Amino acid sequence: MATIKDVARLSGVSVASVSRVLNNGPKVSKKTIEKVLKVMKELNYTPNANARALVTQKSTTLGVVIPDLVDPFFASLANGVEQVARKKNMQLLLSTGLVTAESEMQAINLLIERRCDVMVVHSKKLSDQVLIDLANKVSGLVLIDRYIEEIAHRCVWLDNTEGGKIAARHLLALNHKSFACISSKYQIDDPLLRLQGFQNELQSAGVDIEPNLIEYGDPNLQGGEMATQKLLAYGKSFSALFVYNDAMAIGAISTLEDNGFKVPYDISVLGFDDVLLSRYSRPKLSTLNYPIEEMAMQAANIGLELSTKQVELNLNKNYKHIPRLVKRESTSFKSS
Amino acid sequence: MATIKDVARLSGVSVASVSRVLNNGPKVSKKTIEKVLKVMKELNYTPNANARALVTQKSTTLGVVIPDLVDPFFASLANGVEQVARKKNMQLLLSTGLVTAESEMQAINLLIERRCDVMVVHSKKLSDQVLIDLANKVSGLVLIDRYIEEIAHRCVWLDNTEGGKIAARHLLALNHKSFACISSKYQIDDPLLRLQGFQNELQSAGVDIEPNLIEYGDPNLQGGEMATQKLLAYGKSFSALFVYNDAMAIGAISTLEDNGFKVPYDISVLGFDDVLLSRYSRPKLSTLNYPIEEMAMQAANIGLELSTKQVELNLNKNYKHIPRLVKRESTSFKSS
DNA sequence: TTGAAAGCGCTACCAG
DNA sequence: CTGGTAGCGCTTTCAA
Numbered sequence: 001m002a003t004i005k006d007v008a009r010l011s012g013v014s015v016a017s018v019s020r021v022l023n024n025g026p027k028v029s030k031k032t033i034e035k036v037l038k039v040m041k042e043l044n045y046t047p048n049a050n051a052r053a054l055v056t057q058k059s060t061t062l063g064v065v066i067p068d069l070v071d072p073f074f075a076s077l078a079n080g081v082e083q084v085a086r087k088k089n090m091q092l093l094l095s096t097g098l099v100t101a102e103s104e105m106q107a108i109n110l111l112i113e114r115r116c117d118v119m120v121v122h123s124k125k126l127s128d129q130v131l132i133d134l135a136n137k138v139s140g141l142v143l144i145d146r147y148i149e150e151i152a153h154r155c156v157w158l159d160n161t162e163g164g165k166i167a168a169r170h171l172l173a174l175n176h177k178s179f180a181c182i183s184s185k186y187q188i189d190d191p192l193l194r195l196q197g198f199q200n201e202l203q204s205a206g207v208d209i210e211p212n213l214i215e216y217g218d219p220n221l222q223g224g225e226m227a228t229q230k231l232l233a234y235g236k237s238f239s240a241l242f243v244y245n246d247a248m249a250i251g252a253i254s255t256l257e258d259n260g261f262k263v264p265y266d267i268s269v270l271g272f273d274d275v276l277l278s279r280y281s282r283p284k285l286s287t288l289n290y291p292i293e294e295m296a297m298q299a300a301n302i303g304l305e306l307s308t309k310q311v312e313l314n315l316n317k318n319y320k321h322i323p324r325l326v327k328r329e330s331t332s333f334k335s336s
Numbered sequence: 337m338a339t340i341k342d343v344a345r346l347s348g349v350s351v352a353s354v355s356r357v358l359n360n361g362p363k364v365s366k367k368t369i370e371k372v373l374k375v376m377k378e379l380n381y382t383p384n385a386n387a388r389a390l391v392t393q394k395s396t397t398l399g400v401v402i403p404d405l406v407d408p409f410f411a412s413l414a415n416g417v418e419q420v421a422r423k424k425n426m427q428l429l430l431s432t433g434l435v436t437a438e439s440e441m442q443a444i445n446l447l448i449e450r451r452c453d454v455m456v457v458h459s460k461k462l463s464d465q466v467l468i469d470l471a472n473k474v475s476g477l478v479l480i481d482r483y484i485e486e487i488a489h490r491c492v493w494l495d496n497t498e499g500g501k502i503a504a505r506h507l508l509a510l511n512h513k514s515f516a517c518i519s520s521k522y523q524i525d526d527p528l529l530r531l532q533g534f535q536n537e538l539q540s541a542g543v544d545i546e547p548n549l550i551e552y553g554d555p556n557l558q559g560g561e562m563a564t565q566k567l568l569a570y571g572k573s574f575s576a577l578f579v580y581n582d583a584m585a586i587g588a589i590s591t592l593e594d595n596g597f598k599v600p601y602d603i604s605v606l607g608f609d610d611v612l613l614s615r616y617s618r619p620k621l622s623t624l625n626y627p628i629e630e631m632a633m634q635a636a637n638i639g640l641e642l643s644t645k646q647v648e649l650n651l652n653k654n655y656k657h658i659p660r661l662v663k664r665e666s667t668s669f670k671s672s
Numbered sequence: 673t674t675g676a677a678a679g680c681g682c683t684a685c686c687a688g
Numbered sequence: 689c690t691g692g693t694a695g696c697g698c699t700t701t702c703a704a
């Protein structure tokens with residue numbers, strides 16, 4: 001592949017001049033520009049980004065760490081970062097880190113090796129301290145979907161507890177009295193906090209939720225189905241079901257209907273996340289909107305700032321987001 | 337950030353030696369290894385992949401060009417490539433190119449600048465010739481979801497025509513006599529070929545499909561809904577509907593049911609792609625499985641081979657895939 | 673087993 | 689406005 005030297009030689013100028021036209025540098029004669037551009041075209045020249053990154057110490061690259069791309073939630077996250085990359089003429093480097101600390105760490109390390117200017121990291125398993133140390137090393141590091149007080153200015157997160165409360169209020173307002181929950185079996189904060197917020201708000205209204213009406217499963221369609229079966233097997237009736245995420249909620253609806261319950265007439269079902277799926281299901285799923293794409297864009301932009309300016313750490317900055325209730329068809333008023 | 341020189345200095349050896357332990361090079365004393373590793377840890381040293389890429393002339397990077405990440409189909413494609421990247425200890429570089437030739441070209445160029453060893457490209461708008469020239473320049477280039485005879489050994493593609501035929505056979509076998517189609521309004525090969533295969537097979541069975549019962553729309557939920565409305569507005573009845581993709585098919589089902597038609601009892605609906613959505617819809621969607629993830633993995637592996645070995649161009653190689661019928665609940669036997 | 677040194681392709685500084 | 693040149697951080701001969 002042709003290099004800058006080839007271009008220089010064939011156009012009879014110095015590499016310095018070629019570099020100048022490459023970067024729209026100042027003070028280049030029109031004649032030189034034309035000459036060089038012509039040769040570049042002839043040679044089919046493409047500058048080497050690695051060499052550039054090496055000398056400029058910036059890679060024009062945004063890194064993302066997520067578990068995988070198949071989960072639409074993470075795809076949206078990546079897409080958000082991709083959008084700002086595109087706008088800034090940068091590239092998206094993707095690194096997947098599964099549910100273990102080692103795997104997350106490795107994914108991050110690969111991004112550091114590539115010297116990403118910005119890294120948007122979704123980590124659930126790495127400890128606070130490890131992440132804090134990492135932030136110390138990588139100026140453009142931003143955490144998404146996680147809150148660590150010491151580096152709050154690098155955390156873009158959703159208030160899951162508040163989400164649970166909003167869910168409870170919605171169902172309460174719909175005159176429901178008997179509740180069930182499906183949560184995720186994975187021991188990360190999110191499901192715990194959502195459930196906690198939900199229960200707290202219920203208690204404030206004087207309603208308790210029976211422990212046996214809280215089930216756990218894998219956070220996907222099948223998990224929702226199985227948890228619902230267990231719920232039904234228990235035999236105690238309920239009129240409102242709050243589910244950890246949309247995929248599980250759709251699985252739950254499926255199982256409920258298979259068992260003769262009409263949603264929402266017999267049972268209201270409320271999801272969480274508002275992924276594409278929720279608009280495609282029948283009945284269309286009522287859910288809490290998790291603005292992950294915008295959050296990802298915000299995270300990327302914060303990382304960009306952090307990596308360029310030496311921002312003074314304004315610890316007052318707060319990147320907390322509150323989920324928004326999206327009322328569709330799977331929840332309705334309970335006539336008593 | 338610490339460099340190899342820092343490590344060399346602090347451990348009292350040459351950079352050459354440090355490089356050797358970094359790469360598990362041969363002939364390094366145990367003592368040196370330990371010393372160097374210790375210092376690397378102390379310094380929190382991370383090698384610079386850009387510098388490495390520059391000197392080795394390989395970036396250990398796999399590039400992917402797709403329109404976006406939000407479409408689950410393309411997310412699966414990217415995920416396939418990501419899997420082989422991970423297995424080979426390489427990284428995924430993502431470049432989005434929307435539906436224009438310029439945009440696709442730019443996305444590809446960015447990947448070339450980065451000197452990706454392998455590029456899996458999904459391009460619908462670039463001309464055959466441009467792609468052929470590109471393949472000439474980039475040894476690891478592979479096209480996915482496209483067939484160009486001159487570079488057949490770099491094309492991993494699906495036989496859309498055959499897909500249409502399979503669809504027709506399925507519906508015919510189910511005793512259907514009157515058909516409708518929903519296609520995509522985008523003028524790329526895929527929808528045309530699918531429709532063509534479908535119609536051809538129908539004709540072979542002596543059945544014609546009325547032109548007014550072929551509608552076009554955006555390839556998403558709303559597009560499917562609108563196309564279905566137009567179909568119904570036309571007033572002519574049909575018992576089987578073949579739809580361009582799953583999202584449109586789900587939109588179609590939604591509209592059909594809103595208009596009092598039961599799927600599949602009144603009308604059978606058959607989708608295409610077999611994305612996640614199709615398993616979540618009610619009724620579960622019968623569709624044609626497009627093994628995009630495996631195809632993406634294959635494409636990545638082919639690119640890897642192409643980029644390393646100087647494979648002799650075995651033009652007999654054929655990477656054609658045939659979609660597989662997945663019968664779920666949205667199609668059923670038509671009792672006449 | 674180790675070190676010195678050349679150089680990957682490019683930018684940026686300094687002279688001119 | 690242009691050219692010469694010193695590196696960026698690393699790998700890889702070639703000698704020792």
